[in-house]
Amino acid sequence: AILEIPARFGEPDRAFGEAEAFLAGGPPADLGVFPETALTGYVSPDGDFDLARFAEPLDGPTVDRVRELARTRSTTIAAPLVERSDERLFNAFVVIGPGGELLAHYRKLHPWYPETWATPGDRPRPSFEVAGVRFTIAICFDIHFLEAESADELGAADALLFPSAWVDDGAEDARAALLGGIARRHGL
Secondary structure (H helix, E strand, O other): OEOOOOOOOOOHHHHHHHHHHHHHHOOOOOEEEOOOOOOOOOOOOOOOOOOHHHOEOOOOHHHHHHHHHHHHHOOEEEEEEEEEEOOEEEEEEEEEOOOOOEEEEEEOOOOOOOOOOOOOOOOOOOEEEEOOEEEEEOOHHHHHOHHHHHHHHHHHOOEEEOOOOOOOOOOOOOHHHHHHHHHHHHOO
């Protein structure tokens, strides 16, 4: 299930509520995927890209809520996290299994230029399985570096989770062409 919810800045309770309603009202899903920074918003209505105010540790309230959503819906949930680790901040993603277990934790390797608050990720691209399907993950701007850095991970995966926030209405969106090529070349 793609949990495509509107990008709202600073309204995580509303985002979680919409995701819960979507999952409760639809057919059972093995995996629910939020968009990039869907819980906090990616950019404020005033054009502010600084998400530092939303940062929290991996064991903070956002991941606790994702765990609860996964348990309640008996579904694996992939969700964004503005993560604080010591003094560093990351545009991150967690994948939580239906029992509340952490299946994957990924920090975006290549923050987009306006993401000046975000530290480049420092962990390898994860591999995890849901319903017999092997996944890996890349977040938005990572797409431009994905094949050069992660050919082995792509070759071992059946599917690529690609959460993304698109905020530039005036620019051409090349993601579909890039993803299509990657999928064909790596059998995803």
